[in-house]
Amino acid sequence: MSAGELQALLRFLSQDAKVPLATAMSKVKDLQKASLDSPEKLAKVKHTDIAVLFTDEKVAKQIISAAKRVSKKRAAGDDAALSPAKKKRHDFSAGPPSGPLDLEASIALPVSTASEEELSNAVVHSNRAPLVLAFTVTLLKHTMPEQPLSSRLSLAQAYVSTTSRSRAVSLGIQTLDKAEIEAEERLAEGQPSVSIMGKGLRVLRRWGYEWNQPAEGEPKSKSQTDETDDEPDTQDQSNRPPALWALDLEALRKSNRSDIASANIAAGNHSKLPIYTPQSARAYLLKSFDSVDPSGKKPSAAARVERKASNLGHLLRTIELLYDSWAKVLEPEELEKRTWGWYVKVRPAVEDGVAGWGGKNEIKLSDILALRKQQ
Known part of the structure; x- marks a missing residue:
């Protein structure tokens, strides 16, 4: 299949x-x-x-x-x-999709049914950032299981973007002066935040976002995609925390509408604020994991898209097997602490410094499987 x-x-x-x-x-x-x-x-x-x-x-x-x-x-x-x-x-x-169920279905990630033996023989070719994204999306299934896929993609992309920007600044590839940092901090004032692997990310609450069907007889909550920080109607809400969007502060600052944005935040009007969208995160994952055709033939554009999607499915399944093996014995907080170390052990080898920025190389799925907890 x-x-x-x-x-x-x-x-x-x-x-x-x-x-x-x-x-x-x-x-x-x-x-x-x-x-x-x-x-x-x-x-x-x-x-x-x-x-x-x-x-x-x-x-x-x-x-x-x-x-x-x-x-x-x-x-x-x-x-x-x-x-x-x-x-x-x-x-x-x-x-765009008309409701939460449609949105979640439209951004579903590829699923692999490959055996462990098939996965162990698979090798994909990519750079480092999308691998971090794949790890983070999978991690959030364990640390934030109440979040729908759309939120996990948004949060994971925010983490990767924040980490990449810090790295780019340290290498001198990107400059960011004190005034720009202060501007982003001002825009973020009053917004809630979450921490992912030590990075504080500003978020928007998606109150009432009902992203799966309630069990028979369970009351339905209001379905809405517009964000608001108004207190939810407890009669219409389930007990789980609200779904989240990760707020893109850099895009907000660069929009040259900081005064309007600040007023919108203060008034609780978040519909116009830039977020890290799940569609862009998904598209980034889908295009990032290629492989070499043993026959040496150049595939058609459609075949290459199909191959990349299949590779992503294999990679995500492999990473999931890693987390599943440890989730039985480790708390979510400990899984988070170990994630960066796991990534470092399997990330593609590239040149140090600026020369290696964006560089691609092999990622052996067998290396990821080797990190699983031994029985």
């Missing part, structure tokens, strides 16, 4: 069948094993046939119903029959 097919199946489950994304991701491999890895195949079975995978009868029924509906549309030549890449372009041309 190719990365594109996996993405298509995830998209069907989370968007068409309205299955929570986390549940969809956990069932993809089982559906593949059962040869039920497409809407067309699912449309030919009864909901009782997938009861072993989806024990909630209501969920099983809505999957089969959605499969029949999608299959019928495709047979009639509806635009749902477009390839994943073309359909994606079509969706975005119509505007």
Whole structure:
């Protein structure tokens, strides 16, 4: 099953069948094993046939119903029959995702079903920053499990950007004077912050952002994507902390609208403030992990995009296996403390100093697997 097919199946489950994304991701491999890895195949079975995978009868029924509906549309030549890449372009041309569930589904990351042996033989080619991003996104699944993928991508990109800027300044590649630093600090006044691997990041709270479906009988909270720091209505909110956006203070300072931005922050109007978007973080990950074709042939542009997506899926699965092995014995805070050291041990070798800035080299997934806790 190719990365594109996996993405298509995830998209069907989370968007068409309205299955929570986390549940969809956990069932993809089982559906593949059962040869039920497409809407067309699912449309030919009864909901009782997938009861072993989806024990909630209501969920099983809505999957089969959605499969029949999608299959019928495709047979009639509806635009749902477009390839994943073309359909994606079509969706975005119509505007941004309409709600939290659609947003989370639209930014789903590639999923790998490769065996550990296959992963151990895989080698990807990249520079250091996207590897830090991949580690950080995975780390946040363990340290901030209440955050949706959109927030984790935003926060992870903020961490990488902040770290990269500090490095660039230390190498003399970028200059940042005292006035600029003070301006950013003024803009950040009053905003909440979170700490990720020792870096303090200013954030915006996304009150009421309901990013997964509540369990049967559980009250639904208000779905809204506009940020506000007004106190939430406790009757409509779950007990979990609000989802977050990472605020891009550098972009805010460079916008030359610091006075307007300060007024917006003071008034609680955050809809116009620049954030690190999950779409840009995802796009950065998708384009960053290439590999060498053993045949020496130059792949087509589409084939190269597919290969990079597959490589990203393999890398994320490998990093997840690392964290899973330690999460059983370490607290989230300790996982955070160890992350940078793990990254340093496996990052691509490049020249020191300015000469190595942005340099690329091999990343052996076997080196990441070797960091797992020994049984």
